Each structure stands twice: as C-alpha cells, then as structure tokens.
Amino acid sequence: MRTVRHHLLAAAGLTLATLALTACNDGTGTTDEGAAKPTASATASTTDKPATEKPAATPASDTTKSPSQKPSTAAPSPKEDDNPAAYAFCNGSNTKTTAQPVSRPLNHMLLTVKNTGSKPCNLTYYPVLRFDGMQWAPRPIEASHPQAVVTLNPGESGYAGVLLSAADGSGAGGTTGKKLTVMFQAGTPNSDGGASAIPTLPAKGVYYDSTLTPTYWQMSADDALSY
Numbered sequence: 465m466r467t468v469r470h471h472l473l474a475a476a477g478l479t480l481a482t483l484a485l486t487a488c489n490d491g492t493g494t495t496d497e498g499a500a501k502p503t504a505s506a507t508a509s510t511t512d513k514p515a516t517e518k519p520a521a522t523p524a525s526d527t528t529k530s531p532s533q534k535p536s537t538a539a540p541s542p543k544e545d546d547n548p549a550a551y552a553f554c555n556g557s558n559t560k561t562t563a564q565p566v567s568r569p570l571n572h573m574l575l576t577v578k579n580t581g582s583k584p585c586n587l588t589y590y591p592v593l594r595f596d597g598m599q600w601a602p603r604p605i606e607a608s609h610p611q612a613v614v615t616l617n618p619g620e621s622g623y624a625g626v627l628l629s630a631a632d633g634s635g636a637g638g639t640t641g642k643k644l645t646v647m648f649q650a651g652t653p654n655s656d657g658g659a660s661a662i663p664t665l666p667a668k669g670v671y672y673d674s675t676l677t678p679t680y681w682q683m684s685a686d687d688a689l690s691y
Contacts, residue, residue: 554585554616555648555658563644563663565628565670566689573626573670574685575646575663575678579616587614587622587681588657589649595641595672608679608691623688625679628672635673642669 552558558581565573579585590604605627614622629635644665648657682688 551615552581552583552585553648553650553657554579554587554622556646556661557659558583558585559616559661561646561661561663563626563646563665563670565666569689570631571627571629572689573628574689575624575626576621576685577616577623577661577681578621579618582618584615584617587616587648588651589653590680591624591626591678592647592649592654593626593676593678594645594647595639595670595676596643598641602676602678605677605679605691608682608688610680610682614681614683622681622683623685624681625688625691627675627677627691628670630673630675635675638671638673640669640671641665644670 554577558579559577560580561578562576563573564576575591577587590608593602608625616622629638642665643662645660645662647660649655650657679688679691
C-alpha cells in the first residue's frame, strides 16, 4: 500500500510540475484567478483625460419687457415723411403759382409757388418757362443752384427769380408775353414733374427778350432776386 501511495504522490507532483512549466512557456506567466486584470480598453479609459464637454448653449434672451423694465433709449426709426426723397413733387396740382414783375432788380419778375396740399413736396431744379407759343426753353442761372432741394411743407412757399430782358438792350427778339406757362421738373433734370401752372400776368403783359433766364428754386424771395 505504501508503495502504491508513493507512486500516486509522485505522479501528482509530476503533473503539477508539467502544468507550471506549460504556463511559463506560453509568455503570459501565471495568473491570479482571484482577481482578473483590466483589459487594455478599460485601462485606457481610466488613464486618458475625459473629453472636454462644450458648455450648454445660452438660452435666447426674452425680449418681452416686464412692467419693471425701463423703456429703450434707442432712437426711433425715421418715418417715411422724414426722407425728402419720399415726398411728392411740387407742381400745378398741389401748389398755387403767382408771377409778379418787380422794380428791383431792374427787368426782373418773381415767381412764388405755395404748397396748397396736405403733404410736403419738393421743388426740384428750376422752373421751365414758356411765354405764349415760345419755341425755346430758357436756361437757368447756374450760379443760383442751391445746396439742397427746396422742400415745402403745407402752406410754405418757394421762389424763383426771372431776368426778363437785358438792362442794356443787348437782348434780341424782344416781345411782350400775354400768357406764361410754368412747368415743373421731377427727380432728374428736364423730367416731367406733373401738372404745369399758368399764373396771371399783368393786363399789359410782360416784356422779355433772348436773355430771359430763371434762377433755380430758392427758399426765400431775397435769394431768388439776388441774381
């Protein structure tokens, strides 16, 4: 019995030694079956820095004013009527035009255009004049060109001076006009600004010659007669 027992113990020892040698030769070494080593991915996840999270988006501000909020101090948007380019053009339908010869300067006439409408209007460029059946259009005095468009509020007037004839008699084709047509311009030179006006002339008519020349529209009568 002792001999058999010794053989069994020897066989068991040989088996254990073989298993130990096999475990060493596979390159992994012995393992502790009590606690499993973490995998490579698990190790990386515990050693790498966590990804930086983007901050949460800031919620849109509530534009609804509460009763306790102060009113905005921002300047209000300009109204359409604050833009002169949006105004109508002054013409015979929304104004009244008068023509009055004056004693000074010599051989001059003053045109007055009053806004009779309910909205502002622009007097652009200069009056286009035609006496009776005149076939030519007088050119303006360029030096009288204003720095800004003449805008008339309801009830306001604009003016133009008219040189009727040369004081020294150098003008040609002198004649007496019985009827005067005043034509208005729009936003571009020589454009049609709308209805014309026919102001009343003195009963004897108005003498003019080839030097007939109007000024550009002005804001005052003094400016209109200064050329």
